[in-house]
Amino acid sequence: MHIESLKYFQEIAELKSISKVANNSHISQPALSQQIQKLEDSLGKELFIRSNRGVKLTEAGEVVLKYADNIIRTYNKMLSDLNEQDSQEIKIEGEYTIATYCLPCAILNMQFKFPNHKYNLVAAASDKIEQDVLSDICEIGFTTHPAQAENLHSKEVINEKVVLISPPAFDLPEKVELEEILDHKFVILKEDCIIKENFKEALADLGYNFSEIEIISRLDSTEAIKTLVRKGYGVAFVPYNAVRDEFSAKEINVSRIIDYELDYDIYMINKKAEFLSADVKNFIANFKKLGKHICY
Structure with a gap:
């Protein structure tokens, strides 16, 4: 299965049109249809129901779409890691409000203390962050709830007022x-x-x-x-x-x-220590030392 075909599949599923994706991607419609046919052949399943009004996913197509995004992002992460082997960049994801308002301040504190660290902070939906940590798309996630997966570690690190x-x-x-x-x-x-x-x-x-x-x-x-x-x-x-x-x-x-506690804790989630690089371990250990009110 070629990753390019999976990307085209995802775009067609979103736009519900092979011709629109062909147009957007500057590829001929027959060539794009052939790519999708090869993907269907490799999986042994028909992924789209085609009609004059466009295309819609089959049941098998729905299953493939469920996994396509994570496969593509994992592939892109692999390419990124290959291209940036010497950068030692730590990839961090946070829920949208956390990544926008809280983490920039916290990470700036870390940058002052550890100027050799490089960080890539991305905002993501809460339901994706845990999966991205598990899939090594990011090394560290910040959420408002502890991780559910048994092989992930959660730690309360920031108290948000x-x-x-x-x-x-x-x-x-x-x-x-x-x-x-x-x-x-x-x-x-x-x-x-x-x-x-x-x-x-x-x-x-x-x-x-x-x-x-x-x-x-x-x-x-x-x-x-x-x-x-x-x-x-x-x-x-x-x-x-x-x-x-x-x-x-x-x-x-x-x-x-004054009569109810509406503040909440922010959790840092990551894989267990044996699966982490030395740089990530160092980040985690020192981030915890900054204290829970580092942004005030």
Whole structure:
């Protein structure tokens, strides 16, 4: 099985069109069809149902698509390692908010302390990070939950402070009880995350259901949430590291909930020591020494 054919297969599955992929890839449609036919022959399965309206995956195609992304990324990681054998670069993945707001600060601290280290930090979905560590696509992952796989090690390394942000006009105090702010309109992330999980648990303890609070918008990113809060539409729970600049510029107010613990720990996950290079072991050992509040 040629990796190039698998890449074409993945693109066709996404666009549902052989002609579009051929056009985008500057390859003739017959040549692309032949590539896919060779892939099907090597697997002994038909991967696409073809029609005048395009293509759709067969059941076998769905199975291949499930593994294609990881195979391609593992292959690319192998090429990267071959090309960068002398760079000793440590590849790190973090959940989107962690990689965007928390880890840059933490890794900068590491860079100051260990200037010879080279880091490649990438944001990734939480469900992929653990698999990427297992597959050696990255050496270290940072998530809000400990790893589930038995052959991975998890360690709480950073405590992320969660704050309630609000427009200055709301004049909310620096310290407030949770029930005192439930009449406000909330802006939240669309996807499930540790902040939302902790908020739901605190509400349940107070006897409220999450569906009872007024949510005016469910957004894809913390940046979008900050924009709506700055414009005065509502309040939101976010990591403090995500709003330090806006708070310093007095564009938003920051409050702490005093009767419930909404802060969360960030876990560093990696393979067990016998599977790690000396550089990665060194990074892990020294990262732990920085302490859980290195970004404040």
